[in-house]
Amino acid sequence: MFSSLLVANRGEIAVRVIRTAKELGLRTIAVYSDADRDALHVRMADEAWALGGLTSQESYLNTTKLLEIIERSGAEAVHPGYGFFSENADFARAITQAGVTFVGPPPDAIEVMGDKISSRRAAEAAGVAGVPGLTHPVDDPEEVVAFGDEHGWPVAIKAAYGGGGRGMRVVTRPDEAAEALASARREARSAFGRDECYLERYLAWPRHxxxxxxxxxxxxxxxxxxxxxxxxxxxxxxxxxxxxxxxxxxxxxxxxxxxxxxxxxxxxxxxxxxxxxxxxxxxxxxxxxxxxxxxxxxxxxxxxxxxxxxxxxxxxxxxxxxxxxxxxxxxxxxxxxxxxxxxxxxxxxxxxxxxxxxxxxxxxxxxxxxxxxxxxxxxxxxxxxxxxxxxxxxxxxxxxxxxxxxxxxxxxxxxxxxxxxxxxxxxxxxxxxxxxxxxxxxxRLDLGGVAPVATASQDAHELVPTPVIAEVNGKRVAVTLYLDAAAPSAPAPRTPNAPSRPQRSSSARAGARAAQTGSGEVSVPMQGTVVKVPVSPGQQVDAGEVVIVLEAMKMENAILAERAGTVREVRVNPGDTVGTGDIVVVIE
CATH class of the missing domain: 3.30.470.20 (ATP-grasp fold, B domain)
Known part of the structure; x- marks a missing residue:
């Protein structure tokens, strides 16, 4: 048995793996993004290393940084948890080529089964039948329409390199195909780094x-x-x-x-x-x-x-x-x-x-x-x-x-x-x-009686990187502390290269916490990143029409107009980060 284990993940699965590893007497190594600097899995591990960055792509999906930390930490094995690189054959191969044990299947098996298209072929070769579907990637909405006409509606568009419902859209009629395919590919690219999608018939009342x-x-x-x-x-x-x-x-x-x-x-x-x-x-x-x-x-x-x-x-x-x-x-x-x-x-x-x-x-x-x-x-x-x-x-x-x-x-x-x-x-x-x-x-489940839950502020505290000179065992060293920006004692950062959070657009911040019920001011109910703005000033919209597509917690969320009218103002652009209550569109 190896003596040290790096967990290339976060959250509850990192905590879960660390617990068993400790019971087996292994040295446990955590990695963390800027947002997870003091997370539970970091506190539980024997040691922790900074990946840097906030988004998944900047941190937990940063292959170069992960491989660097694996080498510097002396980790003898890597557990990928679930999500992130757990089903990435290239990552598994890079780990094994570095002489480190990958706690998972061989890269070739990941390659066959990680791609949902090739996995269907392998299952069929083993005599196990799948749901009627295509065994090649689809990038043309007309293929979705043709498949639905042949096999029946609804049709499921699914991420070829994904799982857990990410990058999946159900299309009930032909005129939904183009937007559903585009949305599935966006979400798949964000969650898994690849946007290939394939088609399956969507069964009427199945159990999973x-x-x-x-x-x-x-x-x-x-x-x-x-x-x-x-x-x-x-x-x-x-x-x-x-x-x-x-x-x-x-x-x-x-x-x-x-x-x-x-x-x-x-x-x-x-x-x-x-x-x-x-x-x-x-x-x-x-x-x-x-x-x-x-x-x-x-x-x-x-x-x-x-x-x-x-x-x-x-x-x-x-x-x-x-x-x-x-x-x-x-x-x-x-x-x-x-x-x-x-x-x-x-x-x-x-x-x-x-x-x-x-x-x-x-x-x-x-x-x-x-x-x-x-x-x-x-x-x-x-x-x-x-x-x-x-x-x-x-x-x-x-x-x-x-x-x-x-x-x-x-x-x-x-x-x-x-x-x-x-x-x-x-x-x-x-x-x-x-x-x-x-x-x-x-x-069929009626959740109409479930009232919205009142919560405290939805915005996370911003941590400011603050250079400090300290003495460690008598040696003078320069370190960076991350202090709550809301705290009165937190000094301003002094280094121009210090990492910072992506800022919200100023126009969105200006309208934060504005009322929205029945008004023409469309606000967002959660923090997130704008991925699509399908409306523009001067455009006529109906009540219930999508005006913003917001990505939050690895899911796309459609923000709807609450009233019909003319779009007077659009305050955000794709890529902007917004916070709870920020007004993004004004309708008159």
Whole structure:
């Protein structure tokens, strides 16, 4: 086993990996962006190194800087977590070529399965059928229209190098194709660095069921359990559970064997997840995620296995040490994602800001995996997952009751979270009966009674880089402290090259906190970056028409006109950073 591990990630998954690594006696190394300088994963690691930059591209996706830190820190292994570089074959190859162990599958397997198009081909070669779709990238909206006319509407546009619902758009009719394809490609490029997209038929009422697999270098390829991830919004999961309700054992075994066949077909090693759509007793290959999943803890609770420990041991060349027959699943587990989003009215609007209170639930069968604590800031620049509540009980009914009880104990203040929607899902007769699907939350769940959550200021404190002369063990050194700009004692920075936050446009700042209800002043409900301005002064718009497209927390959000009229003023341009309440468009 290697002696040191660098975690090339942030948030709750970095914290999760660090914990197991410490239990194994490994030296843990964190990396951080300017926004994450004092983040929980940084505080927990044995040492931490600065990446610089704020956005993902400037920091956690900066290959050159990561490789430099890996070398300087003496890390013997790298765990990529999920997202960022976890499914990037070039990064995995660069790690291994540097003589460092990559805690994940071989680069060739990532290459085959990381590209959703080639993964469909590999699955078909292994005898596992997929949802009807194309096996080549699409860049012409007319191809979307032709596919829909041939296979039926709706059509799903999906990022070829993505996952987790990022870069996915559902097109219900031909005139939506051009904008949906452009939007999917923008979001895919932002989240994954590549914008290739492909097409699939969008099933009417499917369930999303995935299979956890693990493979070693000694010929073992095992399936551990399935997970039902059908409770979703924006094609991103909210609640996951295992075992899947009303899922026949013979189908479970067939899906497990199919998942292992897919893994063998690409020479897979380490932990991975093969995802399927299940409808009317049949299942279809969807994709393979060549990494640890967000929802892996529920598999850990029903099997008693530590998946991160298995990942590390397999990466070190050790055999799994158990067979398929030895995998025993007990009880029922549910994971609830706690995202910084306001679910009022089913809108799920991102709510970056500072957490002023975070009280975790406790009691039998309750686990919380979090990337934040009281006083930490949820940044607009990254995914908005704050924590995961995971519960385990003897059966599904008791697990649901336990999850609702634990959510009642959870207290998070300062940012709105998805907790009210989570409770509504768990307590709904459709969910309890197991008749929900991937489309249920957005099409049938009524969240009209969920009121907007009042929060403290949504703006993160700005930290000013401040050069200071200090003495360390008698030696005079120059260091940089990052002090709260709002604090009266914080001196102004003295170095012209010091990093700073991107500034909001002055016109947007001037209109901050203006009223918006029923008025012609369109303001934004969260921090973010303007990616598209589809209107211009003098243009006529209708109520409900998109006037700004804002990217916040790795998602595109359409900002709508609240009244019809003529656009008098547009105060922002693509690339501008705006804050909560900033007025971006004026309509008269």
């Amino acid at each position: 069921i995935e299979m956890q697999v693990i493979a070693d270098d000694h010929g073992s390829v095992l399936w551990l359990s399935e997970r039902d991830c059908s409770a979703q919004r924006r094609h991103q999961k909210l609640i996951e559970e295992t075992p899947a309700p009303h899922f026949p054992d013979e189908t479970r075994r067939a899906m497990g064997e199919a998942a292992c066949a897919v893994a063998r077909a690409c020479g897979y090693r380490n932990a991975g997840t093969v995802e399927f759509l299940y409808q009317d007793g049949a299942f279809y290959f969807l994709e393979m995620n060549t990494r640890l999943q967000v929802e892996h803890p529920i598999t850990e609770l029903v099997t008693g296995l530590d998946l991160v420990e298995l990942q590390l041991r397999v990466a070190a060349g050790e055999p799994l040490g158990f067979s398929q027959h030895d995998v025993v699943r007990r009880g029922h587990a549910i994971e609830v994602r706690i995202n910084a989003e306001d679910p009022a009215g089913g809108r799920f609007m991102p709510t970056p800001g500072t957490i002023t209170r975070f009280d975790r639930p406790d009691g039998p069968g309750v686990r919380v995996d979090a990337g934040y604590d009281t006083g930490d800031t949820v940044s607009q620049y990254y995914d908005n997952l704050v924590a995961k509540l995971i519960v385990h009980a003897a059966d599904r009914d008791h697990a649901i009751a336990r999850a609702i009880r634990a959510l009642g104990e959870l207290r998070i203040e300062g940012v709105a979270t998805t907790t009210p929607a989570d409770v509504a899902i768990l307590d709904h007769p459709d969910f309890r009966a197991g008749t929900h699907s991937t489309r249920w939350v957005e099409e």
